[in-house]
Amino acid sequence: xxxxxxxxxQSLVAVIAIAFWYALSTYPVxxxxxxxxxxxxxxxxxxxxxVDWFSTGVIWKHLWVTLWESILAFLIGSIGGILVGFWFAxxxxxxxxxxxxxxxxxxxxxVVLAPIFxxxxxxxxxxxxxxxxxxxxxxxxxxVYQGVKEVSPTVLANARMLGMSERQLMRHVYWPSALSWxxxxxxxxxxxxxxxxxxxxxxxxxxxxxxxxxQAEGVFDVAGVFxxxxxxxxxxxxxxxxxxxxxxxxxxxxxxxxxARP
Amino acid sequence: xxxxATAKPASAVALSDVSIGFRLAGGGSYTAVAGATLHVADGxxxxxxxPTGCGKSTLLNIAxxxxxxSAGRVDIFGAPLGALxxxxxxxxxxxxxxxxxxxxxxxxxxxxxxxxxxxxxxxxAQTWLTRVGLGSFGDRYPHMLSGGQRKRVGLAQVLxxxxxxxxxxxxxxxxxxQTRQIMGNLLLDLWSADRKAVLFVTHDLEEAIAxxxxxxxxxxxxxxxxxxxxxxxxxxxxxxxEIKLDHAFHELHRDIWHMLKSEVxxxxxxxxxx
Numbered sequence: 215x216x217x218x219x220x221x222x223x224q225s226l227v228a229v230i231a232i233a234f235w236y237a238l239s240t241y242p243v244x245x246x247x248x249x250x251x252x253x254x255x256x257x258x259x260x261x262x263x264x265v266d267w268f269s270t271g272v273i274w275k276h277l278w279v280t281l282w283e284s285i286l287a288f289l290i291g292s293i294g295g296i297l298v299g300f301w302f303a304x305x306x307x308x309x310x311x312x313x314x315x316x317x318x319x320x321x322x323x324x325v326v327l328a329p330i331f332x333x334x335x336x337x338x339x340x341x342x343x344x345x346x347x348x349x350x351x352x353x354x355x356x357x358v359y360q361g362v363k364e365v366s367p368t369v370l371a372n373a374r375m376l377g378m379s380e381r382q383l384m385r386h387v388y389w390p391s392a393l394s395w396x397x398x399x400x401x402x403x404x405x406x407x408x409x410x411x412x413x414x415x416x417x418x419x420x421x422x423x424x425x426x427x428x429q430a431e432g433v434f435d436v437a438g439v440f441x442x443x444x445x446x447x448x449x450x451x452x453x454x455x456x457x458x459x460x461x462x463x464x465x466x467x468x469x470x471x472x473x474a475r476p
Numbered sequence: 477x478x479x480x481a482t483a484k485p486a487s488a489v490a491l492s493d494v495s496i497g498f499r500l501a502g503g504g505s506y507t508a509v510a511g512a513t514l515h516v517a518d519g520x521x522x523x524x525x526x527p528t529g530c531g532k533s534t535l536l537n538i539a540x541x542x543x544x545x546s547a548g549r550v551d552i553f554g555a556p557l558g559a560l561x562x563x564x565x566x567x568x569x570x571x572x573x574x575x576x577x578x579x580x581x582x583x584x585x586x587x588x589x590x591x592x593x594x595x596x597x598x599x600x601a602q603t604w605l606t607r608v609g610l611g612s613f614g615d616r617y618p619h620m621l622s623g624g625q626r627k628r629v630g631l632a633q634v635l636x637x638x639x640x641x642x643x644x645x646x647x648x649x650x651x652x653x654q655t656r657q658i659m660g661n662l663l664l665d666l667w668s669a670d671r672k673a674v675l676f677v678t679h680d681l682e683e684a685i686a687x688x689x690x691x692x693x694x695x696x697x698x699x700x701x702x703x704x705x706x707x708x709x710x711x712x713x714x715x716x717x718e719i720k721l722d723h724a725f726h727e728l729h730r731d732i733w734h735m736l737k738s739e740v741x742x743x744x745x746x747x748x749x750x
Contacts, residue, residue, distance in 0.1 A: 371542055372572035374560060376586045376637065386585060390576040467576045467617040 232257050255437040263441035277449060279422040283339050283411035287346025288404055294347065295354025300392065303362035320352045324410070328417045337419055346410025353403045354396055361395030362388050397464050404457050408450055423449065486554030487515040488641050488673030489539050494548035496534050508534050510699040514692060519671035523684035525736065526694030527743030532677045533645050539675060540566050540643050552641070565639030567630055567647040573618040579605060579629045580614035586637040604632040608662065624655040628662070635666060642674045660687055660716040668713060681736060685728055686716045693736055696743035704735050
């Protein structure tokens with residue numbers, strides 16, 4: 215399918231969905247408005263809210279806060295995940311000792327930690343970063359751990375026969391293998407960094423997209439809630455596109471990088 | 477063995493009464509190879525042929541020092557092998573290239589690990605890629621190469637380190653017949669330049685005879701033994717395609733196959749019994 219064709223069809227889906235939304239929230243069907251604007255708002259109200267945010271410029275501050283929290287959560291979580299993942303993979307005994315605790319913490323719904331982080335770190339960005347870190351860390355950790363563990367035995371034997379020392383094995387074999395696993399989960403981990411930030415904001419904050427949505431919800435401003443969701447969705451798509459570009463660059467050696475996503 | 481080793485030049489690889497056993501998960505043990513004695517002289521091309529599962533690859537791993545034998549001893553140029561065999565290059569059956577490195581980087585790495593400066597290693601790697609016929613493929617990653625091309629890169633990767641001993645574990649196993657033949661000729665070509673000691677494992681008797689100075693036959697496992705040792709009296713240089721039409725080749729093939737056939741049947745019977 216040609217690219218223009220595809221984009222045309224993709225836009226058509228949005229147009230039809232919005233048209234239905236508009237029709238059902240504006241015109242009565244058999245005397246009933248199926249999507250009452252109080253609960254579902256209307257496309258026009260949502261659009262005007264979004265335009266309003268961008269024209270007055272209030273949205274930029276919130277977007278910036280959410281972006282910054284996501285970036286910090288991703289970086290800290292990734293670095294932690296890489297370090298611990300490597301450590302556990304190379305020290306099976308340590309891994310065995312900590313195994314039940316890792317599983318326990320990972321099984322915990324992270325949302326319940328949000329109030330604790332707020333208590334510890336306050337209403338600023340760090341409580342959101344912390345929440346994002348708990349999500350990102352485990353994804354990166356499991357992938358790096360797997361990446362180090364699942365190095366092909368043949369490649370490893372070959373590396374040894376080629377005279378690699380333990381340090382060279384680390385650099386030329388374990389490290390690239392772990393990174394490739396980590397990058398293949400990049401979409402998931404970046405996504406979770408954003409989720410952590412937004413959920414954290416939603417549960418208690420003074421700025422960010424989650425805060426915006428929560429504020430609108432508090433005053434039954436459904437148009438505001440929807441507008442916030444649309445901005446958030448667009449934000450995620452932009453980030454995801456950037457991640458795809460980075461991934462393509464970093465995983466050139468892979469048969470089809472996009473197929474390797476979990 | 478030690479006495480004779482001092483008398484005449486030591487074998488490149490000397491396996492003396494080597495046995496290999498594995499502990500099974502259930503608690504018992506399995507003897508893969510029992511009492512194998514095999515000598516490969518310097519510059520000699522020796523093939524090991526045997527039915528599937530007879531432990532011929534394991535024997536190769538022992539010679540490489542990737543695993544220790546349960547009993548017996550391994551000497552490399554007269555010195556007992558304790559750890560990894562630093563004098564050997566190993567061409568694996570499965571893909572062993574580093575998928576995250578380009579062909580050129582894959583070939584250069586063997587020198588870089590030994591401390592050769594990067595630019596120097598790359599120049600030599602380029603020379604080797606050209607030698608295996610992949611001069612213009614240096615920037616390709618392994619997944620962009622065909623199976624045969626990957627084997628060529630693997631060959632260059634091993635040979636660039638100039639090992640005194642070349643261990644090959646069914647290196648051309650996964651390739652199609654034509655490519656095998658081309659690779660066989662390439663191998664003989666490269667080998668004849670400086671005659672390393674080669675220990676070549678294969679299940680293909682024709683390939684073994686065409687390539688080797690000696691063909692060693694192993695019996696079916698468990699407790700596989702070396703049951704035959706045949707000298708190949710064919711002249712070199714050889715062309716693998718043409719030598720298979722030679723009368724002497726046929727006679728040798730028939731004789732060895734006669735012995736091997738019963739072992740192959742035994743091997744299959746055992747496998748089906750499991």
